[in-house]
Amino acid sequence: MDPAAAAPDPKRALFAPVSVLRDATPQRIEQLRRLGIETIRDLLFFFPRDYADLSDLRPIRQLEEDKVQTIRGTVREIDGSSSGFARSRVGVLVQDESDYLRAMWFNQPFMRDKFFVGQRVQMSARPRKKGGRWEMAHPNVVYLDAEETVPTGKLLAVYPLTEGLTQYYARRLIHAGLQQYGGMLDEVLSEHLLEEYDLAPLADALPAIHEPLDHAALNAARRRFTFQELFVLQLALAARRFQQRVSFKAPELPATAQIDARIRRLFPFELTAGQNAAIADVSQDIALDTPMNRLLQGDVGSGKTVVAVYALLCCVANGAQAALMAPTEILARQHAATLEKLLKQSRVEYRLLVGGLSTSEREEILRGLASGEIDLVIGTHALLQDSVEFKRLGLVVIDEQHKFGVRQRAALRRGDQSPHYLVMTATPIPRTLSMTQFGDLDVSILRDMPPGRQPISTYLVEPDQQARWWKFVRDKLAEGRQAYFVAPLVEESESVSAASVKAAFDELTHGELAGHKIELLHGRMSHAEKEVVMNRFRKGEVQVLVSTTVIEVGVDVANASVMIIASPERFGLSQLHQLRGRIGRGSHPGFCGLLAPAELSDVARQRLEAFGGTTDGFKIAELDFSMRGPGDLFGDKQSGLPPLWYANLVRDREVVEEARDAARKLYAADPGLKSPENHKLRKQMLQRYGEVLELGDVG
Numbered sequence: 190m191d192p193a194a195a196a197p198d199p200k201r202a203l204f205a206p207v208s209v210l211r212d213a214t215p216q217r218i219e220q221l222r223r224l225g226i227e228t229i230r231d232l233l234f235f236f237p238r239d240y241a242d243l244s245d246l247r248p249i250r251q252l253e254e255d256k257v258q259t260i261r262g263t264v265r266e267i268d269g270s271s272s273g274f275a276r277s278r279v280g281v282l283v284q285d286e287s288d289y290l291r292a293m294w295f296n297q298p299f300m301r302d303k304f305f306v307g308q309r310v311q312m313s314a315r316p317r318k319k320g321g322r323w324e325m326a327h328p329n330v331v332y333l334d335a336e337e338t339v340p341t342g343k344l345l346a347v348y349p350l351t352e353g354l355t356q357y358y359a360r361r362l363i364h365a366g367l368q369q370y371g372g373m374l375d376e377v378l379s380e381h382l383l384e385e386y387d388l389a390p391l392a393d394a395l396p397a398i399h400e401p402l403d404h405a406a407l408n409a410a411r412r413r414f415t416f417q418e419l420f421v422l423q424l425a426l427a428a429r430r431f432q433q434r435v436s437f438k439a440p441e442l443p444a445t446a447q448i449d450a451r452i453r454r455l456f457p458f459e460l461t462a463g464q465n466a467a468i469a470d471v472s473q474d475i476a477l478d479t480p481m482n483r484l485l486q487g488d489v490g491s492g493k494t495v496v497a498v499y500a501l502l503c504c505v506a507n508g509a510q511a512a513l514m515a516p517t518e519i520l521a522r523q524h525a526a527t528l529e530k531l532l533k534q535s536r537v538e539y540r541l542l543v544g545g546l547s548t549s550e551r552e553e554i555l556r557g558l559a560s561g562e563i564d565l566v567i568g569t570h571a572l573l574q575d576s577v578e579f580k581r582l583g584l585v586v587i588d589e590q591h592k593f594g595v596r597q598r599a600a601l602r603r604g605d606q607s608p609h610y611l612v613m614t615a616t617p618i619p620r621t622l623s624m625t626q627f628g629d630l631d632v633s634i635l636r637d638m639p640p641g642r643q644p645i646s647t648y649l650v651e652p653d654q655q656a657r658w659w660k661f662v663r664d665k666l667a668e669g670r671q672a673y674f675v676a677p678l679v680e681e682s683e684s685v686s687a688a689s690v691k692a693a694f695d696e697l698t699h700g701e702l703a704g705h706k707i708e709l710l711h712g713r714m715s716h717a718e719k720e721v722v723m724n725r726f727r728k729g730e731v732q733v734l735v736s737t738t739v740i741e742v743g744v745d746v747a748n749a750s751v752m753i754i755a756s757p758e759r760f761g762l763s764q765l766h767q768l769r770g771r772i773g774r775g776s777h778p779g780f781c782g783l784l785a786p787a788e789l790s791d792v793a794r795q796r797l798e799a800f801g802g803t804t805d806g807f808k809i810a811e812l813d814f815s816m817r818g819p820g821d822l823f824g825d826k827q828s829g830l831p832p833l834w835y836a837n838l839v840r841d842r843e844v845v846e847e848a849r850d851a852a853r854k855l856y857a858a859d860p861g862l863k864s865p866e867n868h869k870l871r872k873q874m875l876q877r878y879g880e881v882l883e884l885g886d887v888g
């Protein structure tokens with residue numbers, strides 16, 4: 190289903206198979222089907238992935254240096270050394286009616302196979318004149334059909350096609366489709382919306398997406414489809430927010446002056462301004478009988494646990510039960526240890542519910558939760574399992590939100606009763622992302638850090654500097670510090686040339702760190718095995734922990750001051766930031782060494798250098814986001830939402846905000862989207878998001 194599409198048309202014509210179009214041979218129909226195109230409507234909403242700009246199309250003889258221009262011609266010669274990857278060069282000689290031009294590719298030997306003599310091509314790049322001959326390096330290429338004439342527009346659509354289908358054919362077929370069926374499309378957005386948000390009507394936007402006359406027309410069309418897709422998503426999120434408020438009741442958990450004072454007395458330090466502000470947000474929410482759905486964002490080490498503990502204890506003080514969930518057992522145990530310190534003098538009954546408990550221990554906890562004897566439980570996702578029943582669950586705190594999807598958040602509701610939810614993430618989320626993936630949540634942000642944080646220096650360690658780096662590491666260990674060594678994979682794999690922890694472990698034990706106490710930690714070890722190693726590391730019995738990213742979230746060992754990361758180019762910046770956040774936690778400055786591989790692309794080097802230049806998690810998140818997009822960390826899998834199909838959260842940041850404001854406004858004016866002019870929007874919203882966001886029968 191494409192979200193930007195109009196609502197199904199009563200005139201069935203749009204749902205006719207593409208075979209009704211002239212030119213649609215069985216073979217081509219099969220190729221189209223592989224692209225997901227079966228009906229006329231699929232075809233019309235099969236959007237270009239790019240456009241070739243013909244606005245500065247010139248004869249070769251009239252080219253100028255230093256500006257992007259386009260030429261068209263016929264391939265006359267192909268040459269080049271394709272002896273392996275290093276320093277290969279492919280040259281393609283192109284001729285038009287005025288002159289010859291040489292196109293060149295370096296280190297892309299495969300380009301040689303993309304051309305044949307006699308082929309018609311169009312190339313765009315900044316040309317240079319060398320020895321009297323025009324050259325283009327790495328031009329943008331459009332392969333033209335022999336019979337294709339210059340189109341009227343100046344922008345030529347380029348479609349994401351599969352083998353066998355030519356761009357020319359796709360353009361021709363879509364052109365025919367537009368001619369015959371374009372007029373039958375049904376507008377989804379009301380006149381009113383089109384006008385207020387300055388959006389092109391579908392009848393203009395669809396032809397302009399395929400055959401734009403100029404950049405202005407294309408931009409207007411793009412804006413319309415981007416806005417529509419984001420708007421429908423934001424409407425769904427607004428509907429969900431609205432529904433949560435009206436359909437669920439949560440216990441009122443007011444932080445009375447007495448409760449507030451009792452909880453604050455437990456903390457051995459002054460709270461930061463950010464912590465106080467977040468606590469104020471949370472207290473306000475949970476005092477009401479509408480469930481809180483709040484996201485607490487704060488960089489690694491910003492002190493989110495304090496806010497969580499405050500909320501949990503406020504809940505317990507009000508006679509309701511509270512649950513704290515962490516993504517890993519290591520973290521759950523760490524939270525339990527923190528609470529143990531804070532709750533020494535209190536009568537709060539709390540338990541740690543994790544794997545590895547005996548059946549009787551586990552059953553005792555489950556009984557205590559069901560009877561209400563246990564006030565507070567700490568655990569992993571296992572808490573979401575159905576066997577866990579609470580007597581009166583008031584609050585759930587979910588640490589490291591990005592590992593929990595929309596659906597999981599709903600799992601602890603019973604009937605019309607819902608606990609309050611506080612979800613926390615240590616990975617700062619770029620604004621546009623938190624407005625989409627987590628758009629149904631209210632947000633509090635901890636921007637300040639508790640006092641006394643140690644500076645962290647980050648180095649990109651080149652291969653020839655590694656001996657010196659390891660000497661530095663040995664010096665730190667001799668001073669009594671501890672270190673982490675992180676590598677991406679568990680076992681050596683031939684297909685992926687990444688360092689593996691096991692191989693690294695063997696190498697280090699016999700090489701640079703011989704004679705030191707090193708231990709291995711990875712995800713395939715049992716909980717008990719991991720716990721033994723972590724404890725030894727915490728106690729300082731292990732000097733270096735060689736690990737996969739299982740230590741990424743939340744692990745807190747103050748004496749560890751060195752972080753070494755192998756194959757850093759394989760991690761996202763936000764993930765590197767998480768890893769780096771493990772050090773500089775105690776009274777010692779931190780040192781982070783990124784071991785550069787022998788071959789590092791310019792782009793990767795730039796990313797890593799930018800990362801070394803800042804420790805501000807929000808800056809890093811924005812940087813990572815603009816370079817890689819949402820990536821794995823906040824990918825669609827984690828959010829539970831279907832992928833966006835047309836809008837791009839990096840490119841279309843501004844539209845995200847506009848669409849959100851517009852959606853909230855419309856939904857507030859017409860809750861449930863009941864008015865006739867919003868009927869089609871409502872239908873589209875439910876079609877796409879009704880199930881995943883459990884919108885049911887809205888309103």
Ligand code: ADP
Pocket residue numbers: 458459460461464487488489490491492493494495615639640743745
């Ligand atoms: P995160 O936000 O990464 O979960 P934590 O809650 O684990 O951060 O806090 C990091 C460290 O900072 C902990 O050791 C905690 O005790 C300490 N801390 C938290 N708040 C304060 C504060 N206001 N003043 C001093 N230290 C604090």
Ligand code: MG
Pocket residue numbers: 493494588615743
């Ligand atoms: Mg934490």
